[in-house]
Structures are given as C-alpha cells and as structure tokens.
Amino acid sequence: MDKKLKLHFYSGTGTVTGANFLLENSDVRILVDCGLTQGQRFESENDPNRRPFPYDPKDIDYLFITHAHIDHIGRVPKLVKDGFSGKIISTPTTREISAVMLDDAASINEEESRKNNLVPLYEKKDVEGALSIWETLNYHTEMKLNDDFSVILKDAGHILGSAMICLTERESGNKIVFTGDLGNTPTPLMKDTEDITDANYLIMESTYGDRNHESKDLRLSKLKEVLTTIIQRKGTLLIPVFSLEKTQVLLHEMNHLIEGGEIPQVPVFFDSPLGIRLTDIYAKQFKNFNEKVQARILAGDDIFDFPKLIRTYSKLESKQIYKVPGPKVIIASSGMSSGGRIIWHEKEYLPDPKNAILFIGFQALGTIGRAIEEGSREVKIEGERVPVKAQIFTVSGYSSHKDSDGLVDFVSKSAPTLKKVFTVMGEPKATMFLAQRLRDNLNVEAVHPREGQIVELE
Numbered sequence: 001m002d003k004k005l006k007l008h009f010y011s012g013t014g015t016v017t018g019a020n021f022l023l024e025n026s027d028v029r030i031l032v033d034c035g036l037t038q039g040q041r042f043e044s045e046n047d048p049n050r051r052p053f054p055y056d057p058k059d060i061d062y063l064f065i066t067h068a069h070i071d072h073i074g075r076v077p078k079l080v081k082d083g084f085s086g087k088i089i090s091t092p093t094t095r096e097i098s099a100v101m102l103d104d105a106a107s108i109n110e111e112e113s114r115k116n117n118l119v120p121l122y123e124k125k126d127v128e129g130a131l132s133i134w135e136t137l138n139y140h141t142e143m144k145l146n147d148d149f150s151v152i153l154k155d156a157g158h159i160l161g162s163a164m165i166c167l168t169e170r171e172s173g174n175k176i177v178f179t180g181d182l183g184n185t186p187t188p189l190m191k192d193t194e195d196i197t198d199a200n201y202l203i204m205e206s207t208y209g210d211r212n213h214e215s216k217d218l219r220l221s222k223l224k225e226v227l228t229t230i231i232q233r234k235g236t237l238l239i240p241v242f243s244l245e246k247t248q249v250l251l252h253e254m255n256h257l258i259e260g261g262e263i264p265q266v267p268v269f270f271d272s273p274l275g276i277r278l279t280d281i282y283a284k285q286f287k288n289f290n291e292k293v294q295a296r297i298l299a300g301d302d303i304f305d306f307p308k309l310i311r312t313y314s315k316l317e318s319k320q321i322y323k324v325p326g327p328k329v330i331i332a333s334s335g336m337s338s339g340g341r342i343i344w345h346e347k348e349y350l351p352d353p354k355n356a357i358l359f360i361g362f363q364a365l366g367t368i369g370r371a372i373e374e375g376s377r378e379v380k381i382e383g384e385r386v387p388v389k390a391q392i393f394t395v396s397g398y399s400s401h402k403d404s405d406g407l408v409d410f411v412s413k414s415a416p417t418l419k420k421v422f423t424v425m426g427e428p429k430a431t432m433f434l435a436q437r438l439r440d441n442l443n444v445e446a447v448h449p450r451e452g453q454i455v456e457l458e
C-alpha cells in the first residue's frame, strides 16, 4: 500500500440501501456507514447481508456513522462479530437511536432466523459489543484521527442526529465529505441542512436524484381533510408508518391540528413499541430541533402528545383496540405493511368501506402497501385473503430526503472547489440523472460509481 488516498465503493452504490464506503491510505482505513441491504429478509439463506465483508473487518480503524436509519447501521453488529475492533463514531443522538434500532433488529433477526433454522446474522450480545466501542462526537468539534486526518460532523437535517462526515487530509489539503442522507429542508422538526462550501470531493446521496417532490404546503391541509372525512363518518383510519422520523413528524402535525382545534379530539392509538421508544428519545431533544419547534417546546407544548393519544405497548393491548368504536385513528408500523402490528389492523379494518388507510411514505414494489395503494381489491396478508373496501388516501410531501433541485442546490455551494462528485445511494436512474444534472447545471465533474469500484483521489 502506498500513501495514495483511495475510495472504495461497496454496497449503497446504484441502490438506496446498504450504505458502506471505505476511504484509505497506507496509514488509516476509514469506513463510512455499514447498512443493511433491504428488500431481502433475514431468514433467507441468500440474503446479501449474510455475505462476508469485501474487506477484513480487523483491518479497519474507524467506522463513522452518518445516521441511525437501518440501511446505514444495520450491519454494524455483524462487522463487530466478524472482527472489527476499531472505533465507531457518531453524534451522541445517533448512538442513542442506533442502540434502540439495533436492539429491535437483533430481536427480529433472532426470531426469524430461529424459525428458519438459520444462524442469526447477529444477536443482542453483538449489539452490546458494538456499543462498547461506539464513541460520540458533537457537531462542529474537530477530532484528529492521526497526523494525516481530522474530521468534523455537520448537521445533515435528515433525521435527529444525522450528520455529514467532513474529513480533511492534511498533506494534500483535500476535504472529503460523505453526506449520508440529506434532509428535505425546511422540515417540520429538523434544522436546515448545513451548507458545505469548500469540499473537494463529495460522496452524496441521490435517492430522489431524478425527481422533485410535491409541494409541502399541501401536506397539512390534506392530512386535515382525510382526518375530517373519517371522523365525520365514524370510521377507523389506519396510518402505516416507519418508526423513525415519519412517526414523529406525523405526531407533531396531529398535535398541531388537534390542539389548534382544527379537528375534533378522537382516540388515536399509537400502536408501535419501537416508535414509542424512539419518540421518547425525540421528546428529550431540544437543541437539535429547528427554532420554530424549540419555541413551541419553550411555550410548554409536548409536541408529540395531544388529548386522547393512547400508547399501546403489549400485543394484548393492541388486539383490544378493535373494541373501541370509531371514529378512531391507528398509527402502527411497518410503513409498507410488510410486517409489524399494522397487518393485523389491516385484516380487521380493510374489508369495511367506512374505514380508510392513509399512506404517507413510499411503498416499494412487491409490498402489500404498494398493492393496496395501487387499488388491489384483495390482498394476501399472512396467507389470508383480505378484501380491500376501505378508502385509500396518499399524502405525499413527507419525504425526509432532498429532491433533485435540492441536491443540485446543495452541491452548487461547493462548486468552485469541487474536484469530483460521486453520486451514490440511489437507484441507477436517479444516480445517473443527478450526475448528469450536476455536470450540465454546475459544470462540475460528477460520476456515478459502480459497486466494487475503487477510485484514487488526487
């Protein structure tokens, strides 16, 4: 190995999940993110997450984590199990949320693997092992890794604790920034994504590289309209959500509508133990929210709570919800109806036209959520045929990612200093389109690397 700086693109290239990148020279090897490739379930023997890492985990010195979504942290315990003994570094909030997310992932993984006679990808003791070497670094605090490298974290504005990893190499003076996921600034809760004005190399997400979002202004009024419709006809509204970020944004907006008297108070069941744990972490935060939210908290508002919000913890409590007559709302995971408690509510409520289901997140092809959203009149849930007669609503504008214009605008701030941009963490069409736009609009060199590609940085 020589002193040259090399960037390796592993998974998270040409796909939105499984983020995993390596930057190295002869002295130090730095990984950024170690996410789960989603779409394949743990129980499958062919699960790509089960493959050995394409490097020896023992040789890695540092693992930086951008944020606590499972597609950025989901293989961290496996990395530790496979021999990694360097340091894991993230913001304090990312560490705290990751502990909860990984504990949950390990439980599901152990349970599903056992059912299928497979060795789990990792267990809770591996999560504990990861946390034992996981250190924290606050935003804007410089940390020296060795004589060559220093790092600071900047707010990515994506979810609570999310950070961009900004590395500086002393000898060449190169500034290399891994964006992680970038927030859809301005957002209801988060601060704005910080500007990066002096990067030489950007390794950036491109989830929505080829698309722009619908206006955010319509979101709250549409949510109000859906809730009003269901309340008036005394139905039940199901809202499938992901436990991290979307759940908290939704609770915050319902708090606004209910406490502002814009919709009547009806029972709202928050039926997600993981979501409840994560919301408790969010509720403790103050300085990481934007100023508007900070002002509301200072004024005494519990921003994730409102009258008649009922948290259900046990499965028994969850299964009793049906006894409460409508109108009512049930918020449960998973966000694409591919598991979690939402599916038993779907069996109960989808067959009745008085009820409705509201989608606020992207529904991937092949999921039950996608089938319902596209108007299937019958879906199969756990082998059972369930007629879909409930009304279907979609409210977009809840994305926590920048859209194509937002990404171009973000890069434009560094355009004068940029040597190269690598578009990653997007489907091939999105990564290619974004790279093309950056070349055309900003006249910067932009490429979409292939999985497995190694690039030397000058």
Ligand SMILES: [Zn+2]
Residues within 6 Å of the ligand: 067, 069, 158, 181
């Ligand atoms: Zn994310």
